[in-house]
Amino acid sequence: MLKRTKSHNLGLWWRTIRDIPPRQLAARVEFELKKRSLPKLPLFLRYPLALGIQIPxxxxxxxYLQGLELPHPLPIVNPPADTYSFTFLNQTKELDFPLTWNSTAYSRLWQFHLHxxxxxxxxxxxxxxxxxxxxxxxGKIQYLISDWIAANPLYSFDGWxxxxxSLRIVNWTYAIRAIPSLANPAIATSLWRQLNYLQRHKEYFAGGNHLLENLRAIIIGGLNFSHPQAEKYVQVAVNQxxxxxxxxILPDGCHYERSPMYHLIVMNLVAESVACLGNAGWTVPETIVNYLEKMLQFALGIRLAKGSYPLWxxxxxxxxxxxxxxxxxxxQLLCKAEGRRQEAEGKSLLSRLELKFQANSSSHLKMTKLKVNLKNLVHFNGLKLLALDLNPRRIESSKQLAMSRLKLTPMPNVSPLHTGTTDEDLKLPSPSASFPDSGYYILRNCSDIELAFDCALPCPQELPPHAHxxxxxxxxxxxxxxxxxxxGxxxxxxxxxxDRERSTLAHNTITIANQNQSEIWGSxxxxxxAQPFxxxxxxxxxxxxxxxxxxxxCKPPLQSLHHRWVGLGTREIVIIDYLETLVSTNYISTLHFAPGLVLNYHPDTEVYExxxxxxxxxxxxxxxxANDEVQWLDAKVSQSWYAPEFGLRYPRGLLQLxxxxxxxxxxxxxxxxxxSPPEVIWNYSNGQGVLEFEDKRALKWLFQDKCLVSA
Incomplete structure (x- = not known):
């Protein structure tokens, strides 16, 4: 990578902030100023500035949430332990009591989890x-809540x-509803202050899943209290x-940050909001329920064979x-006969509240509280996922690429030419998942092969934190x-x-001129x-x-483009990469294999096994x-790793071209x-490529007018 100069850094900052709306930038400036100034003020000034006019x-x-209450009698609470153990992000720490809530010995994310x-x-x-x-x-719950209140005065970070x-309000709410004896005046007062604080400090500067977490907390936490002001907070949060x-939420149901993990987080927080509103007898807007259903369908669509999902x-x-x-x-919440049977019981606290939807005269859906279900989560016996056919389609880019020298033209709406099969042999495609609005596809077939393809925008223009x-x-x-x-x-x-995990080289795609396709930097x-088209x-x-x-x-001086076609047959996978550039440069294509897998090269057939x-x-x-090189780099030298979880990195090998x-x-x-080894013949001449298989099946592509076209 090129060494950054001062002017380059200024340009990078400009290219980063130019897509952020002025109101969002102003909110960020306000947040940073308050974060630095208010903690320095005495508490008698800090309270009105942070919380506004307070009522008792x-x-x-x-x-509210009576179904969460644990059976009585509760045990006698022992004195606090000398230490308490916490495991977050696969990192375990033994902390002395009273706890040190903020420390340079913790990573920022680990410290967040502690709070x-x-x-x-x-x-x-x-x-x-x-x-x-x-x-x-x-005792752990009781003592650590009290310790947090004592050790984290208003507007101290990261506690506030x-x-x-937001997350703490929800978790404390569940705690005091499950164990009513915890709801002493000190804890109730702290919850009320946190609720008022959050109402005045929503993360408009961040948006995305953070703002949704704020709204969930105000809904679930606000329903705790019997007061018109709390009800007003809840109503505003529901509207927002x-x-x-x-x-x-995109039309295909994906959360617009395009991370499966954050999609599940957002879907869960929306569902918890719906469940708590219904339990409290509130009317749930139909809009929220409809989006929750869309999100559920997306989550089911990206599910891989053993319950995981691509780490996009x-x-x-x-x-x-x-x-x-x-x-x-x-x-279960939506009363659908969908969802996988749970091997691990009772993972969702709110599954203990048996709820259902009923239509009312205002065309909203009202959550009506039924009898409390004190059993574990209802089990579902299997799932039939509807096949989302990959019908031929073309999605036009919202922004035309003005690159006359490259003469980019839209790709025609055609399928690859298939020979050797009659119309009588035509059969429906396997249950693949097509999400063109988010840019995610998962091709599946009856041979238990799943091929995921990411042709998505890296992030919303104004919200880049989780982009790769x-x-x-x-x-x-x-x-x-x-x-x-x-x-991962x-x-x-x-x-x-x-930097490495967000880079192009860390993914199974192509890097040109040793540069990242999107300018990722910082955390x-x-x-x-990069804009797909x-x-x-x-x-x-x-x-x-x-x-x-x-x-x-595509920026000067390179003005390079990468086109990719991926196909799944009965037992075959084909990847065609068409690269073009205005000036000569280098490229690197990488395929990162799962840990434990090794490729062996057979020179007689030029095949890796x-x-x-x-x-x-x-x-x-x-x-x-002649100047291309293919090599297998094993886990000892590849500098590649697989990170399926926070805090874990497993060395693995990669194939590099x-x-x-x-x-x-x-x-x-x-x-x-x-x-078996693929027996294929590849012919490329006059802008046309033909891949012929041993059974006379063939795929054809045209490489003309600076575009890859299936022919």
């Missing part, structure tokens, strides 16, 4: 399973960050939730409950096992690891953002396919030129096949 703490509602109090949920779920809560756990405050969902953008499996757990309880430079990356799974997978996310701390910033998808009797291009390298448990995957690279990209352009074809 209202009484708690008596009929969330999410561990309360684990204690309550264990209590429900066992029918009682033990004295140690009861709006995001940590409707508005934000209309902005943040910032995503880690320990950042949220499992996909099956979330979709199961949301399906990963456009046109692929993931390959066989029988639910990862074969070729993106790196192990941490948010700024530095070499964070959560992005300058110029010419998105198509389709199917023929034996093939499903998706193709797209992006403009991440990856041995799996019961069969093998064979891979062949076609279309190489690199060479010179000349002005005339380059076409590279990768063919993979399970069970």
């Amino acid at each position: 703490t209202p009484a708690l509602r008596q009929d 969330y109090f999410d561990w309360i949920r684990d204690i309550l779920i264990t209590g429900y399973r066992q029918g009682a809560i033990d004295s140690y756990s009861l 960050h709006p995001y940590t405050t 939730l409707c508005q934000q969902l209309s902005l943040q 953008n910032d995503a880690a499996y320990n950042g949220v409950q499992t996909l099956d757990e979330v979709t199961s309880w949301v399906s 430079a990963d456009c046109l990356t692929i993931d390959l799974y066989f029988q639910g096992r990862p074969i070729i997978v993106d790196t 996310t192990s941490e948010y701390t700024a530095g070499e690891i964070r 959560f910033r992005v300058g110029d953002k 010419n998105l198509q998808s389709g199917y023929s009797p034996d093939w499903q396919w998706v193709s797209a291009a992006h403009n991440g390298y 990856c041995q799996l448990e019961n069969n093998s995957l064979y891979l062949k690279v076609i279309g190489l030129e 690199q060479g010179t990209l000349p002005p005339k352009g380059k076409v590279v074809c990768i063919v993979m096949k399970f069970d």
Whole structure:
């Protein structure tokens, strides 16, 4: 990467902030000024500035979340322990009591988790399973809540960050409703102050999932209190939730930050808001329910064979409950016979509240409280996921690429030519998932092969924190096992690891001129953002396919473009990359294999073999030129790792193809096949490529007018 000069840094800052609306920038400036100034003021000045005009703490509602209450009698609380153990992000720390709530010894994200109090949920779920809560756990909740109140005065950070405050309000609410004896005046007063603080300090400067977390907390926390002011807070939050969902949920149901992990987080927080509103007898706007249903369908669509999902953008499996757990309880909430059977019982606290929807005269859906279900989460026996056919389509880019020298033209709406099969052999495509609004596709077939393709925008223009430079990356799974997978996310701390995990080289796509396709920098910033275009998808009797291009390298002097076509046959996977550039440069194509997998090269057939448990995957690279080089780098030298969870990094090997990209352009074809080596013939001349298989099936592409076209 090029060394940054002062002028380059200024330009990078400009390219980062130019997409952020002025009101959002102003909110960020206001937040930073208050964060630095208010903690320096004495408390008697800090309270009115942070909380406004205060009323005495209202009484708690008596009929709210009664289904969460644990059986009586509760055990006698032991004295506080000398130390308490906490495990967040796969990092365990033993902390002395009273706790040090903020320390440079913690990573920022670990410290945030300490302030969330999410561990309360684990204690309550264990209590429900066992029918009682033990004295140690009861004491841990009681003493640590009191310790937090004593150690974190108003507007001290990170305890009073709006995001940590949001999660803590919800978790404390569940705690005092499960254990009413906890609701002493000190805790009730602290909850009321946190609610008032959050009402005045919503994260408009961040937006996205952070703002939705704020709204959930105000809804669930506000319903705690029996007072008109609390009801006003809740009503405003419900209205804002409707508005934000209309902005943040794409037409295909995906959350607009395009991270499966954050999609599940958002879906869960919306569902909890709906459940608590219904339990309190409030009318739930139909808008919220409709968006929740869309989000559920997206989550079910991206589910891989064994319950995981692609780690697109910032995503880690320990950042949220499992996909099956979330979709199961949301399906129960919506009274749908959908959702996977839960092997782990009682993962959702609110699944203990049996609720259903009823239509009322105002065309809204009213959540009506039924009898409390004190059993564990309702189980669902299997799921039939509707097939989302990959019908041929073309999605026009919202912004035309003005690059006359490259003569970009829209791709025609055609399928790859298939020979050797009659119309009588035509069969429907397998249950693949097509989400063109978000830019995510998962091709599936009856051979238990799943091929995920990311042709998505990296992020909303104004919200780059969780974006990766990963456009046109692929993931390959066989029988639910990862074969070729993106790196994932192990941490948010700024530095070499964070930069690497967000980089183009960390994904299964192509890097040109040693640059990232999107200008990722810092922990959560992005300058110029790659824009996908010419998105198509389709199917023929034996093939499903998706193709797209992006403009991440189109700026002078390179003016380079990357086009990719990915196809899934019965046992084959084909990747066609068409690269073009104005000036000669270099390129690197990477395929990161799952930990434990090794590729062995057979020079006689020029095929790589990856041995799996019961069969093998064979891979062949076609279309190489004299200056191209393909090499397998094992886990010891690859500098590649797989990070399926925060705090975990597993070394793994990668296949790397690199060479010179000349002005005339380059076409590279990768063919993979399970069970036997691919026997193919590749012909490329006069702008046309033909890939012919041993059974006379053939795929054809045209490379003309600076565009990759399926012919």
